[in-house]
Amino acid sequence: xxxxxxxxxxxxxxxxxxxxxxxxxxxxxxxxxxxxxxxxxxxxxxxxxxxxxxxxxxxxxxxxxxxxxxxxxxxxxxxxxxxxxxxxxxxxxxxxxxxxxxxxxxxxxxxxxxxxxxxxxxxxxxxxxxxxxxxxxxxxxxxxxxxxxxxxxxxxxxxxxxxxxxxxxxxxxxxxxxxxxxxxxxxxxxxxxxxxxxxxxxxxxxxxxxxxxxxxxxxxxxxxxxxxxxxxxxxxxxxxxxxxxxxxxxxxxxxxxxxxxxxxxxxxxxxxxxxxxxxxxxxxxxxxxxxxxxxxxxxxxxxxxxxxxxxxxxxxxxxxxxxxxxxxxxxxxxxxxxxxxxxxxxx
Numbered sequence: 610x611x612x613x614x615x616x617x618x619x620x621x622x623x624x625x626x627x628x629x630x631x632x633x634x635x636x637x638x639x640x641x642x643x644x645x646x647x648x649x650x651x652x653x654x655x656x657x658x659x660x661x662x663x664x665x666x667x668x669x670x671x672x673x674x675x676x677x678x679x680x681x682x683x684x685x686x687x688x689x690x691x692x693x694x695x696x697x698x699x700x701x702x703x704x705x706x707x708x709x710x711x712x713x714x715x716x717x718x719x720x721x722x723x724x725x726x727x728x729x730x731x732x733x734x735x736x737x738x739x740x741x742x743x744x745x746x747x748x749x750x751x752x753x754x755x756x757x758x759x760x761x762x763x764x765x766x767x768x769x770x771x772x773x774x775x776x777x778x779x780x781x782x783x784x785x786x787x788x789x790x791x792x793x794x795x796x797x798x799x800x801x802x803x804x805x806x807x808x809x810x811x812x813x814x815x816x817x818x819x820x821x822x823x824x825x826x827x828x829x830x831x832x833x834x835x836x837x838x839x840x841x842x843x844x845x846x847x848x849x850x851x852x853x854x855x856x857x858x859x860x861x862x863x864x865x866x867x868x869x870x871x872x873x874x875x876x877x878x879x880x881x882x883x884x885x886x887x888x889x890x891x892x893x894x895x896x897x898x899x900x901x902x903x904x905x906x907x908x909x910x911x912x913x914x915x916x917x918x919x920x921x922x923x924x925x926x927x928x929x930x931x932x933x934x935x936x937x938x939x940x941x942x943x944x945x946x947x948x949x950x951x952x953x954x955x956x
Contacts, residue, residue, distance in 0.1 A: 613723060616724070620785075630774070630778040634778070635933055639698055642923055643698050644679070644684075644761075646684075646702075648696045649670070668808055672847070702783035716791075739775040740780060742772055744770065744774050744789040762823070763823070768823055771816070778940075783947065787947075797949045799947040800945065803887070805951045807884060813877060814878060818914075818931075818932070822923070822928070824860055828921070829864065829867050832916060833917060846869055882905060885901070
């Protein structure tokens with residue numbers, strides 16, 4: 610049972626799950642950048658799958674949104690058509706999550722009872738389902754944080770929601786990698802430590818990106834390489850008076866934390882690049898290393914373009930492209946670490 614080859618149907622199913630998770634995170638990014646996350650004010654797992662179907666139901670949904678701080682403080686005077694636009698993205702985000710449940714669950718039951726899954730893969734998939742449930746539950750906790758006082762969801766909860774979603778996708782990717790046959794090679798003998806270190810830094814960088822997005826920090830310094838015309842690093846970071854607990858709690862009322870997060874995000878990017886270049890020059894002949902090098906350069910360029918175009922609002926195209934490449938870079942880093950650690954491994 611442990612050595613049985615993985616059937617093509619199971620491989621396709623696992624890949625489908627990975628692709629759906631990828632697009633779920635992307636749709637979540639669009640939902641965030643369009644300010645759509647608070648448009649649906651209720652968490653209805655079953656009945657929420659049906660959108661408003663007539664004018665009366667749309668009026669009810671719109672009136673519920675009008676009671677939120679986001680409408681009252683930011684979107685006052687929004688038209689019904691504009692509301693339907695932001696409603697669409699949040700609805701699609703939730704509908705896609707529901708669809709993933711069916712796509713995962715029904716084939717899992719079939720493959721399970723047909724004996725197509727090894728015992729270890731079964732355990733991994735149970736963990737994936739558990740993580741997916743946590744992501745869904747925390748998604749509502751995140752949305753609820755923006756329905757009381759703040760006109761946006763809490764940046765800390767948004768980042769945790771993003772991190773949990775990526776952890777779910779990463780765990781499924783790791784489980785998939787373990788079902789294949791990857792030959793041990795001397796090319797990866799000395800890669801375990803740098804692969805692990807880069808993977809940790811990439812993970813931290815993505816979470817910092819989530820904080821950037823949640824705090825809309827790019828709007829404060831939409832230029833590069835300086836943070837404005839005078840400073841490479843905003844002096845507010847070096848002021849002792851800035852390092853107060855209240856500045857970390859009420860980050861949207863003070864400039865300190867968004868500035869700090871942007872500085873950390875910028876410098877972490879170049880730290881990752883510096884460390885990776887040391888491996889790239891030594892192992893350029895390896896396709897995976899070249900691919901990661903391409904993704905890393907592209908990611909830095911996209912980050913800069915996102916910053917430079919964040920005048921008044923964060924550009925959706927550049928922001929989503931930046932997020933998409935970050936996910937690909939993370940998955941590549943996981944595969945690199947897997948190859949460095951495992952060499953030859955198979956269920």
